Each structure stands twice: as structure tokens, then as C-alpha cells.
Amino acid sequence: MKKRKISILINDLDTGGAERVVSILLNMLYKEYDITLFMMHNIIFYDIPKDIKIVIVGNSKLSDSGVVKLFKIPFIALEYKRLNKNRVSISFLSRSNYINILAKLFGADIKVIAGERALPSLQYKKGFNGFINRLLIKYLYPKANLIFANSKGNAIDLEKNFGIKNIQVIYNPFDIDKIAELKSKKALLKRGFNFITVGRLDEGKNHQLLIRAMKRVDGNLYIIGDGILREKLEHLIAELNLERRVFLLGKQKNPYKYLARADVFLFASNREGFPNVLVEALACSLPIISTDCQSGPREILAPDSNITSQLKDNIEIANYGILTPVGSIEKMVEAINILRENKKLMLEYQQKSLNRAKEFHKDKIIDDFINIIENS
Numbered sequence: 247m248k249k250r251k252i253s254i255l256i257n258d259l260d261t262g263g264a265e266r267v268v269s270i271l272l273n274m275l276y277k278e279y280d281i282t283l284f285m286m287h288n289i290i291f292y293d294i295p296k297d298i299k300i301v302i303v304g305n306s307k308l309s310d311s312g313v314v315k316l317f318k319i320p321f322i323a324l325e326y327k328r329l330n331k332n333r334v335s336i337s338f339l340s341r342s343n344y345i346n347i348l349a350k351l352f353g354a355d356i357k358v359i360a361g362e363r364a365l366p367s368l369q370y371k372k373g374f375n376g377f378i379n380r381l382l383i384k385y386l387y388p389k390a391n392l393i394f395a396n397s398k399g400n401a402i403d404l405e406k407n408f409g410i411k412n413i414q415v416i417y418n419p420f421d422i423d424k425i426a427e428l429k430s431k432k433a434l435l436k437r438g439f440n441f442i443t444v445g446r447l448d449e450g451k452n453h454q455l456l457i458r459a460m461k462r463v464d465g466n467l468y469i470i471g472d473g474i475l476r477e478k479l480e481h482l483i484a485e486l487n488l489e490r491r492v493f494l495l496g497k498q499k500n501p502y503k504y505l506a507r508a509d510v511f512l513f514a515s516n517r518e519g520f521p522n523v524l525v526e527a528l529a530c531s532l533p534i535i536s537t538d539c540q541s542g543p544r545e546i547l548a549p550d551s552n553i554t555s556q557l558k559d560n561i562e563i564a565n566y567g568i569l570t571p572v573g574s575i576e577k578m579v580e581a582i583n584i585l586r587e588n589k590k591l592m593l594e595y596q597q598k599s600l601n602r603a604k605e606f607h608k609d610k611i612i613d614d615f616i617n618i619i620e621n622s
Contacts, residue, residue: 249278250279250334251331251332251334252280252281252335252336252619253281253282253330253334253336254282254283254284255303255335255336255346256284256337256338257342258285259285259289259290259294260289261472264338265291266418267338267418267419267522268338269294270419270421271419271612273295275612276298282301283298284330285302286341301329303329304318304345305318306322312375316378316379319341319348320348322345323344323345323346323352327354330349330354330356332356333355333356334356334622335350336359336360337360338363339361339363340364340383343360343362343386344382346358346390347386348386357622358389358390358392359390360387360392360394361395362383362400363400363519364400364517364518364519365399365400365540366404367407367408368516368540383404383410387408388411391412392412393412393414394413394415394618395415395416396415396519396520397415398545399544399554400415400520401413402553402554403541416618417606418520418611419607419608420606420608422603422606422608425529428502429502429506429529431502432503435466435468435507438464438465439465439586440466440467440468440508440510441465441466441509441512441582442468442510442511442512442532443467443468443511443513444469444470444505444523444527445470445521447471447473451514451515452515453469456578457483457486457488458482459579460486460491461486461488462579463583465509466492467491468493469492469494470495470496470498471497476494501526508532510534510535510592511523511524511527512534512578513535513536515537516539516573517539517540517541518540520542521546524536524542524546525546525603525606527599528602529599529604532599533592533599534595536569537569537573537578538556538570538572539556539572540556543567546566546567546602547564549566556572557571560577561577561581566599
């Protein structure tokens with residue numbers, strides 16, 4: 247039987263939540279569908295099937311400014327229209343979504359399924375670049391056949407702040423079995439109490455808050471990830487004399503072996519769509535302390551609560567972790583001290599975290615993706 251042809255469009259497959267989701271989808275769907283992977287940069291960090299066709303579209307450079315990237319979008323859309331011969335076109339991340347939708351508006355005979363992964367009202371809050379992105383989302387996203395959001399909070403933001411109606415929520419899929427295999431590999435952490443976090447080194451992830459918190463608590467902090475703020479964070483670590491307790495591990499092909507040997511996962515993000523690392527930490531049976539940023543952490547750690555609420559001054563002992571107000575070093579330190587002093591709570595989180603992670607098992611989520619493909 248001939249496989250149905252589909253296209254997946256994303257900026258690249260470097261480290262990141264959307265990129266990891268695409269790699270999982272490729273590994274799950276390639277036997278069912280004839281998939282062409284379109285990217286703007288030839289960067290592949292995650293494992294994908296060897297027989298996936300890869301096409302590089304456009305002449306984008308990683309060094310391009312935000313304005314240059316926006317300027318190139320219609321030209322890349324025209325090239326995508328010319329190169330893509332498949333009817334179903336699924337895109338991830340804003341820039342790829344714009345290109346996907348514009349290709350349709352330029353006459354491509356495609357069904358556009360676009361995935362929004364972040365919280366656009368916060369991600370594009372400032373400056374000229376943010377203004378243009380907000381306009382593009384408002385006027386282009388309704389032209390897609392379907393927008394799929396990776397969290398309810400994300401969907402609410404798209405509807406409330408951008409007037410978008412054609413939305414379906416599909417949570418990110420996780421290969422829980424693969425994580426179980428990878429977390430068993432050897433990794434060495436220092437003796438003592440070890441905190442860990444994972445994420446790009448940028449302003450949104452707010453690693454500075456965690457580093458400053460380490461000045462006020464006993465223990466070591468391991469930061470997995472890389473990004474534009476690495477040098478700035480290195481200076482901060484030196485300035486606070488934390489070189490022997492805070493470690494930047496860079497990108498790691500297998501972060502799970504480190505997660506599984508840490509004591510507590512910390513997360514200080516200012517904004518999220520759906521933070522994959524929280525589910526991955528749960529899959530490694532880690533107690534979690536996370537900022538209650540709009541969209542994501544509350545939906546994962548306190549699923550029975552009002553996901554539109556947000557902490558301002560207090561901390562919350564939630565079902566699957568502790569939530570703290572965004573940007574508060576004091577409350578992060580308070581939550582750390584509460585968890586370290588409450589061994590019963592630590593054990594409770596460790597015992598039930600894996601079951602919560604399994605709610606996002608790829609086998610439960612994949613049918614949602616197949617349904618949107620088959621019904622397009």
C-alpha cells in the first residue's frame with residue numbers, strides 16, 4: 247500500500263522542545279507516512295530515521311537578525327511552495343508557521359497544520375520585532391486549516407489575545423521508555439545535595455535567578471543547555487564565587503543520566519508554552535520546584551487547579567511539585583528550604599512523578615497527530 251505523503255517544516259533540529267517533539271514524531275510516523283523534512287538550517291541534534299528525506303529551504307543564516315529573518319519569510323515561502331509537493335504540510339515554531347501559511351496564500355495546494363509552541367503574547371511582547379510577530383500571528387494563523395497548541399494555556403492565549411478559533415490542543419509526546427533506558431547510563435555528580443535544570447541559556451529561562459539562589463542555599467547546581475547568555479552566566483558565577491558549586495554542562499545528548507542522579511529539579515522560566523523538561527524531570531522521578539509562569543508548569547504540576555491562575559506572592563505545594571512566583575529569588579529559596587526539610591514531601595513527589603509523566607507517553611499522544619493528518 248502506498249504511503250500518504252506529508253511534509254514537516256521546522257527551522258532546524260537543534261536542541262529545543264519543538265525540535266525534540268519533531269524527532270519523536272518522525273520516529274513514530276515514518277513507517278506510516280512518506281515524510282519529507284523541510285528545514286531552514288541544516289542542523290540535526292536529535293536522532294531521526296535515516297531514510298527521512300531532508301530538504302533545506304531558503305538561505306537563512308543563524309547569524310541573521312530578527313528583522314532580516316522576517317524580511318526573508320515571503321521569499322522562503324515562495325521557495326517552499328515550489329519545492330514542497332505534498333498535500334499535508336505540518337509546521338512547528340512561528341517562523342516556519344508563517345512560511346507554511348504564506349505558501350498556501352501564494353497558491354500552494356496544501357492543507358496547513360501549524361503548531362504554536364510558546365506563549366506569543368509574552369514571547370513577542372516588546373519592540374518592533376515583537377509588534378510584527380504579533381501582527382503576523384493575528385492575520386496569518388486564521389488562514390491555516392488548523393492550529394495545534396501544546397497546552398491549554400497556549401490555546402487560551404491564542405484565542406483571547408489574537409482572536410484565533412481554529413485551535414486544537416495536542417500535548418507534546420514523550421518517549422518515556424527511551425528516557426528510562428538513557429537515565430540508567432553512568433554520570434558523575436559531586437557529593438552533597440545536587441540541584442539540576444535544563445534549558446537554553448537565554449533571558450526567558452532566567453538561569454540567573456537560580457544561580458543567585460545558590461548563593462543562599464547549600465548545594466550544587468548543574469545547568470544543562472547552551473545559548474547566547476553563556477558568557478554572562480559564567481561571569482555571574484565567578485562574581486558570586488560559585489565556581490565550585492554551579493556548573494554549566496552545555497548541550498547534552500543524554501541529559502537524563504544527570505537528571506536521574508540529582509536530588510531536585512529547579513525551573514525559573516519567565517514564560518513557556520509547554521516546558522518539556524518538567525515532564526522529563528518527572529520521568530526521572532525528580533521532585534520539582536518551578537516558577538508558575540503563564541502556561542505550562544501549572545498545567546503539568548497542578549492539573550486539577552485553575553490553569554489561568556498565577557502566583558504573585560506565595561508558593562504553592564502542588565500535586566506534582568512546588569510552584570513559586572515568577573522572578574522571585576526569595577520564594578525560590580523558600581521553596582528549596584521547605585522541600586529539603588520535608589523528607590516526606592520529597593519522597594511523595596519521587597514516588598508519584600513517573601506516573602504523571604506517563605500521562606504524556608508518546609503512545610497516548612500520537613493518535614492525536616494521526617487524526618489531524620487523516621482529517622486534513
